[in-house]
Each structure stands twice: as structure tokens, then as C-alpha cells.
Amino acid sequence: MNSIPQSDVSGQPLDLTSAPTLSQTTLFTALFRSVAFFLVGVVALLVAYIFSQGFHGLNPAFLFGSATSQDSSGMFDVHNAGVFEMVFGTILLVFLMTVLVMPVGVISGIYLNEFSDPNAWTTRIIRSAVNNLAGVPSIIFGLFGLGFFVYFIGGSIDDYVLHTASPVFGKPAVIWAALTLAVLTMPVVVVSTEQALRSVPLPLRDAALGLGATKLQTLRQIVLPQAAPGIITGGILAVSRGAGEVAPIMFTGAAYYLAHLPQSITDQFMELGYHIYILATQSPNVDRTRPLLFATVVVLLLLTFLLNLIAILVRAWTRHRMRSYRA
Amino acid sequence: MTNALPTIAHPPRVRIASPPGIAPAVNVSAPISHQVESLEAEPAAEPVAVPPIIQVQDLSLLYGNVAAVQHVTLDIPRYRVTALIGPSGCGKSTFLRCLNRMNDFIPNARTSGRVLFQNQDIYAREINPIRLRRYIGMVFQRSNPFPQSIYDNVAFGLRLHKMGRAETIHDQVELALRKVGLWDEVKDRLNQNAVTLSGGQQQRLCIARAIAIKPQVLLMDEPASALDPIATAKIEELILQLKEDYTIVIVTHNLQQAGRCSDYTAFFYMGQLIEFDATENIFGQPAAEATEAYINGRFG
Numbered sequence: 186m187n188s189i190p191q192s193d194v195s196g197q198p199l200d201l202t203s204a205p206t207l208s209q210t211t212l213f214t215a216l217f218r219s220v221a222f223f224l225v226g227v228v229a230l231l232v233a234y235i236f237s238q239g240f241h242g243l244n245p246a247f248l249f250g251s252a253t254s255q256d257s258s259g260m261f262d263v264h265n266a267g268v269f270e271m272v273f274g275t276i277l278l279v280f281l282m283t284v285l286v287m288p289v290g291v292i293s294g295i296y297l298n299e300f301s302d303p304n305a306w307t308t309r310i311i312r313s314a315v316n317n318l319a320g321v322p323s324i325i326f327g328l329f330g331l332g333f334f335v336y337f338i339g340g341s342i343d344d345y346v347l348h349t350a351s352p353v354f355g356k357p358a359v360i361w362a363a364l365t366l367a368v369l370t371m372p373v374v375v376v377s378t379e380q381a382l383r384s385v386p387l388p389l390r391d392a393a394l395g396l397g398a399t400k401l402q403t404l405r406q407i408v409l410p411q412a413a414p415g416i417i418t419g420g421i422l423a424v425s426r427g428a429g430e431v432a433p434i435m436f437t438g439a440a441y442y443l444a445h446l447p448q449s450i451t452d453q454f455m456e457l458g459y460h461i462y463i464l465a466t467q468s469p470n471v472d473r474t475r476p477l478l479f480a481t482v483v484v485l486l487l488l489t490f491l492l493n494l495i496a497i498l499v500r501a502w503t504r505h506r507m508r509s510y511r512a
Numbered sequence: 513m514t515n516a517l518p519t520i521a522h523p524p525r526v527r528i529a530s531p532p533g534i535a536p537a538v539n540v541s542a543p544i545s546h547q548v549e550s551l552e553a554e555p556a557a558e559p560v561a562v563p564p565i566i567q568v569q570d571l572s573l574l575y576g577n578v579a580a581v582q583h584v585t586l587d588i589p590r591y592r593v594t595a596l597i598g599p600s601g602c603g604k605s606t607f608l609r610c611l612n613r614m615n616d617f618i619p620n621a622r623t624s625g626r627v628l629f630q631n632q633d634i635y636a637r638e639i640n641p642i643r644l645r646r647y648i649g650m651v652f653q654r655s656n657p658f659p660q661s662i663y664d665n666v667a668f669g670l671r672l673h674k675m676g677r678a679e680t681i682h683d684q685v686e687l688a689l690r691k692v693g694l695w696d697e698v699k700d701r702l703n704q705n706a707v708t709l710s711g712g713q714q715q716r717l718c719i720a721r722a723i724a725i726k727p728q729v730l731l732m733d734e735p736a737s738a739l740d741p742i743a744t745a746k747i748e749e750l751i752l753q754l755k756e757d758y759t760i761v762i763v764t765h766n767l768q769q770a771g772r773c774s775d776y777t778a779f780f781y782m783g784q785l786i787e788f789d790a791t792e793n794i795f796g797q798p799a800a801e802a803t804e805a806y807i808n809g810r811f812g
């Protein structure tokens with residue numbers, strides 16, 4: 186090798202080796218990893234349990250069959266019912282919710298990040314309102330939706346616009362349930378929008394402004410296209426949060442049983458989450474209901490997954506469109 | 513190459529006031545024929561010889577209650593390169609951004625004094641800063657191309673200000689890219705995303721984007737400080753070419769660069785303009801002690 190004596194400044198021989206002991210890093214990596222993997226275990230267990238329980242129930246008659254089956258006495262025959270109406274109702278609800286929450290949430294986020302004075306008291310009030318909204322338990326939203334949307338707004342429309350004695354708007358309906366869910370998921374959309382806008386680099390804004398673009402032109406042509414995937418992520422989170430929520434819709438629009446699909450936004454609707462709640466709590470024959478119950482859970486999980494997948498594809502498409510200039 | 517390009521021998525009078533009410537003062541500054549000047553070996557040494565395009569009068573800027581620019585008075589000569597030098601934090605960028613009102617976007621920045629661009633006070637009430645920035649363009653320290661195609665980057669300002677139909681926009685894009693010497697490098701990939709270009713190419717693209725809308729003044733804030741020496745040399749060469757058509761104000765912390773590229777140099781120190789003179793004088797016989805100390809690397 187070389188002949189230079191290997192020693193440190195004080196003349197001691199250099200020792201760069203160490204005994205092969207189990208280092209702290211290795212130990213903690215293993216520890217942290219096993220804790221993280223515990224989560225995987227929980228999820229796997231949950232999914233395995235649900236699928237094993239619900240597997241028998243998953244047949245075409247159940248998946249695509251109508252839920253409007255009645256027994257000889259004209260009662261709702263849950264045991265022979267399918268879930269078609271509930272799947273339809275869930276999709277309709279989530280769709281209406283998204284249509285309602287996105288414009289308001291995104292505009293609020295844009296206002297907060299782009300136009301508001303961060304130190305003004307109005308801004309602080311808006312911000313704390315959004316934050317507090319995020320912490321409210323969902324059953325409270327249900328009660329609020331019933332009191333405010335159904336009775337107050339709906340009732341007022343009936344009384345002062347339609348002048349009807351029998352309620353049209355002033356009763357639980359899919360539109361009120363969707364509005365209630367929209368309020369529930371609003372904070373997610375506002376916060377995601379703000380974050381997405383904040384992450385657009387300042388030099389890009391400067392470039393546009395320096396070329397003589399107005400603030401609005403800069404926002405529309407440079408900032409929003411950059412922020413779009415992040416904003417859509419907010420929509421995805423809202424869908425995840427909203428789909429399957431039972432408490433907010435049980436007073437405001439979900440029906441125990443309906444003989445037909447909702448015909449208008451003022452109709453009630455059947456919904457998977459609420460149906461699961463009914464199957465779990467109202468059944469006279471628990472053992473017979475169990476496979477149905479879990480099959481319904483599987484359908485709800487798959488549907489939520491599917492809705493998320495659609496949103497993720499939309500986001501990927503937006504990103505791709507932004508980068509499609511690359512050859 | 514530059515011979516083929518149209519030059520602004522007689523710059524049009526610019527109106528930057530938004531309401532069409534009061535007619536602004538007549539532009540008295542005589543247009544110069546730059547071809548004659550570019551034949552001269554040395555630019556005129558005394559600042560008064562060249563008519564100014566921007567006159568800064570007692571300009572101050574406060575961030576909150578901290579002064580970043582203090583009582584600066586300075587004439588920026590037309591079709592010349594004026595360099596702003598000084599230790600970092602002395603207010604060069606802030607001063608530069610005052611010239612096209614980019615500081616409007618900083619909530620706590622307050623300006624006083626006057627900045628006359630072609631004899632109009634750009635801080636006057638009737639001035640629309642949007643119109644102003646169309647005539648006083650800016651190039652930033654870090655290249656900031658939009659994450660769009662190369663073509664769309666250059667066309668951005670043209671479309672923004674509705675400067676022509678699709679065909680003429682294409683010609684203007686080509687012209688701007690040619691002026692910055694980028695055309696041959698990118699003509700086959702105009703539809704590629706601009707962020708795929710190298711750092712030096714990106715910065716030249718940003719310059720092309722700025723000059724595509726034919727501004728009269730180009731403000732450059734350390735345009736080469738993030739680039740390697742070869743890319744830097746290209747930018748410097750470009751600056752010398754561009755001054756035939758534009759007035760350039762460039763912030764630089766690179767004294768050699770100021771010496772190579774600029775006709776006039778302003779030395780800033782702690783928010784104040786210490787000295788402003790022909791570059792050769794600033795580097796040859798600076799009047800102020802602080803300037804001399806800075807030039808000789810004794811501080812900053």
C-alpha cells in the first residue's frame with residue numbers, strides 16, 4: 186500500500202474501523218419499520234375480514250339487482266334485495282356534492298391565498314371558520330342540514346316561492362344531503378386549494394407580471410394551470426371524506442326504503458352507507474343478514490375506491506396535459 | 513445577423529397613462545441614430561451627452577419603516593447599458609424594481625420621489641403600471657420560463673398584448689429567438705417544454721420573451737449570476753448587441769461584468785447612490801472613497 190505512517194495529529198495510530206456491532210441506526214430503522222408495517226397489517230386484516238364475510242353475498246343478483254324487492258306482505262325484503270338503487274344514490278350524492286363544493290371551496294381558497302390581506306381581521310375570521318368547520322363532528326352537520334337546509338331554506342322556498350301546503354323542498358332530499366356533505370367537505374377543498382396556489386413558485390408570477398400581465402391574467406394563465414393538480418387533489422380528498430358518511434345524510438335525504446330511483450333533486454334516495462347502518466341495526470335475523478351486510482360494505486369500499494380512481498385519473502390527465510410539450 | 517433586424521431608430525412615443533384624459537407632456541428627448549453611435553469606439557464619457565430615457569428624482573423606498581433606497585437621483589441614458597453595483601443588500605434589486613413598479617406587489621413597500629419615463633412620472637395617479645411594464649421589461653436572477661412550450665413562452669407577451677395574429681406572432685417569436693441567438697438551437701423543438709433547456713438557454717429564452725413585446729427598457733437583475741462562465745459570456749455578448757435597440761439597466765455583483773458590458777455604472781451603498789458616472793471613470797478614477805474601496809475589493 187503506502188509507506189506513510191497512519192497516525193492522527195497526536196501521533197496515535199489511526200483507527201477507522203469498529204467492531205461489527207448492531208448500530209443504533211440499524212436498530213431504530215428496524216423498530217420504526219415494524220411499527221409502520223403494523224399499519225399495513227391492520228389494513229390487510231380489515232380488508233380480509235370484510236371480504237371473507239361478504240364474499241358469499243356478492244352475486245350478480247345482489248350487485249345489479251333492484252333493491253325494491255318486497256315480500257308477500259309488501260314489506261321491504263332486505264334478504265332478497267340488490268344494491269342497484271343504493272349504488273346509484275351514492276354516486277348521485279357524491280356527484281352533486283362535488284359539483285357544489287368545488288366552485289365555492291376553490292374560489293374561497295383563491296381568495297384567501299391571492300387576494301386577501303393576510304393580516305386583516307376578515308381574513309382571520311374566514312380562516313378560523315374554515316378550521317373550525319373541519320373539527321365539527323359529522324352528526325352535527327346532519328342536524329344542521331336538517332334545521333337549516335331542509336326546514337329553513339327548503340321550507341322558505343315552499344312557503345314564499347312555491348306557496349304550497351304540502352312540502353316540495355321542505356323535506357329531506359338528495360339536494361339537501363349533498364349540500365350538507367358539501368359543507369362538511371368544504372375545509373378540505375379550501376385548504377388544498379390554498380396549498381396548491383402557495384406552491385406555485387413566485388418567480389413564475391413575477392415573470393408574467395413583469396411582462397405586463399394583470400393579476401387576474403397571471404392567475405388564469407400561469408398560476409391556476411400550475412395549481413390544477415393540487416386543487417383536484419382537494420376534490421379527491423373531499424370525495425374520500427364525503428362518500429360513505431352516514432350521519433350527515435340520515436336526517437337530510439337518505440331513505441330507509443324507496444320503491445323507485447330519485448326522479449328529481451327534491452326526492453329522497455337510498456345510499457350504501459345508510460343501508461349498511463340499517464342492516465346492522467334494524468335486522469330481525471342477524472345471522473341471515475350478516476353476509477348481506479358485509480357484501481354491501483364491500484360494494485361501498487369498491488365504489489369509494491372507484492370514485493377516487495376516477496378523480497386520480499383526472500388529476501393525472503391534467504398533469505400530463507401540462508407536460509405534454511415534452512417530446 | 514443584427515443587420516437584418518429592424519431597429520428602433522425612432523422610438524414611438526409611449527402612452528402609459530390609463531385614462532385617455534390629460535395629454536402627457538411632449539417628449540423632448542431627440543431620438544438618436546444608434547448606427548452612428550455604434551461606430552464610435554468609446555461611448556461618450558459624460559452622462560449629460562446622452563438624452564435620458566428614465567429620470568429618477570429623489571426616489572426613496574421603505575419596507576415598512578426600513579429604508580431600502582434613499583433619495584436616489586439618477587438619469588438613465590437611452591440606448592446605453594447602465595450597471596448597478598454595490599454590496600449585497602444595498603438596495604440594487606429594490607431600486608431596479610422601482611423602475612417598472614414591480615414593488616407594487618410587495619404589500620409593505622412604500623415609494624416616494626419621482627421616476628420619469630419619457631417625461632411621464634410613472635408613480636403618477638393616472639399611470640397604469642400594466643401598460644408601463646409592457647414598455648419596461650424585466651429579466652430575473654433565476655431564469656423563470658413558464659412550464660409551457662418554448663414557443664408559448666415567447667408568444668406569451670405577444671398574445672397578452674394582442675400584438676398580431678397567429679402568423680405574425682410566429683414571425684415575432686422567430687425574430688425574438690434569433691435576437692438572443694437561440695433560434696438555431698431550438699427551431700426544431702419549439703413545442704418542447706421550456707424547462708428542458710439548459711440554464712443558459714433558459715435565461716436567453718427569458719430575454720427573448722421579454723424583448724418579443726418590444727419594450728424600450730430592459731431591466732436585468734443579475735441575469736448571469738446562476739450561470740456557468742460560458743453561458744455568462746453569451747449573455748454578456750447578448751447585452752452588448754441588445755443595447756442597439758434597447759436601454760438596459762443591469763444589476764451585477766460581478767465587477768468585471770460591469771466593466772465589460774456597461775457604459776455607465778452606478779455604485780450603491782446602504783440604499784444610497786454613492787456615485788454615478790461613465791463606467792471607465794468609475795473603474796479608473798472613482799470620485800468617492802467608498803467606490804474605490806469597493807472596486808478594489810476592500811469590502812462587499
Ligand SMILES: Nc1ncnc2c1ncn2[C@@H]1O[C@H](COP(=O)(O)OP(=O)(O)O)[C@@H](O)[C@H]1O
Nearest residue numbers: 575580598599600601602603604605606607618
Ligand atoms: N420584500 C422585502 N421586505 C422587506 N425587506 C426587504 C424586502 N426585499 C428586500 N428587503 C431588504 O431591503 C434591502 C435591500 O435589498 P435588495 O434590494 O434585495 O438588495 P440587493 O439587490 O442590493 O442585494 C435588504 O436589506 C433586504 O433585506
Ligand SMILES: [Mg+2]
Nearest residue numbers: 604605606733
Ligand atoms: Mg439583488
